[in-house]
Amino acid sequence: MTSSVVTGETLAVRMEDDVVRVRQVTRRRAEELGFRLVDQTKIVTAASELARNTLVHGGGGHVHLSVVQAARPGLKLVFEDHGPGIPDVPRALQDGFTTGNGLGLGLSGSRRLMDEFSIDTQPGAYTRITVVKWL
Amino acid sequence: MDRVPILNLGSCLLVSVQVDLHDRLALALQEDLASEIVRHHARGVLIDISSLDMVDSFIGRVLGNIAAVSRVLAAETVIVGMRPAVAITLVELGVRWEGVRTAISVERGMALLQGQGTPGGKARDVVRRDR
Numbered sequence: 001m002t003s004s005v006v007t008g009e010t011l012a013v014r015m016e017d018d019v020v021r022v023r024q025v026t027r028r029r030a031e032e033l034g035f036r037l038v039d040q041t042k043i044v045t046a047a048s049e050l051a052r053n054t055l056v057h058g059g060g061g062h063v064h065l066s067v068v069q070a071a072r073p074g075l076k077l078v079f080e081d082h083g084p085g086i087p088d089v090p091r092a093l094q095d096g097f098t099t100g101n102g103l104g105l106g107l108s109g110s111r112r113l114m115d116e117f118s119i120d121t122q123p124g125a126y127t128r129i130t131v132v133k134w135l
Numbered sequence: 136m137d138r139v140p141i142l143n144l145g146s147c148l149l150v151s152v153q154v155d156l157h158d159r160l161a162l163a164l165q166e167d168l169a170s171e172i173v174r175h176h177a178r179g180v181l182i183d184i185s186s187l188d189m190v191d192s193f194i195g196r197v198l199g200n201i202a203a204v205s206r207v208l209a210a211e212t213v214i215v216g217m218r219p220a221v222a223i224t225l226v227e228l229g230v231r232w233e234g235v236r237t238a239i240s241v242e243r244g245m246a247l248l249q250g251q252g253t254p255g256g257k258a259r260d261v262v263r264r265d266r
Contacts, residue, residue: 105192108229
């Protein structure tokens with residue numbers, strides 16, 4: 001989809017406290033953009049899941065938040081790390097699949113909560129997960 | 136490290152989560168509650184999450200574990216005050232809280248723990264999943 005970036009900011013995801021900060025900043029941006037409460041909650045929850053993945057599975061990285069403009073405005077979040085990557089993306093997207101000690105809902109759940117979801121990964125090199133929620 | 140305060144009220148423990156729960160804090164609460172249940176011979180645990188504007192799968196799992204652990208220690212857990220947007224998101228995320236009892240308010244939760252509510256919860260006592 002063709003869209004233009006209006007504003008953007010990058011947050012580091014290096015510690016557990018950063019996950020909380022990502023939630024807070026995401027909430028503020030979603031609120032400013034005019035998302036209703038349920039959608040704000042879905043976006044913040046997806047951001048929390050993906051930030052934790054970046055930290056736990058990716059060994060830390062960063063998230064880039066931006067307001068994008070297509071037919072409608074949207075909030076776009078790009079999580080990036082230079083960890084081990086995801087060897088089997090379709091499998092990682094199954095409910096209940098986990099390599100950690102979670103419920104295995106981080107990726108599959110985030111995909112359900114957002115309007116757009118894509119994974120770009122190279123095993124042994126990087127993982128980049130892009131999600132968008134349209135207003 | 137920060138801890139979530141646990142209040143002892145008769146045979147019950149009351150926890151009101153007032154801060155943004157990071158993962159370590161949620162796990163610390165799980166451990167503290169298990170110890171406090173034993174120390175106070177608590178029969179019930181009431182966890183008020185009305186201040187939480189988000190419950191993700193990790194926090195959801197920890198809350199589910201708290202309920203399971205307290206049951207093993209012969210205490211009943213009721214989670215109260217979940218916001219509607221949080222409930223909707225939690226269901227869509229795919230978190231299943233089997234065996235976790237919920238109530239709309241602290242008052243209703245307390246009634247459940249004191250046996251005034253219907254075991255298993257009537258529709259009006261549990262968090263409804265309607266959208």
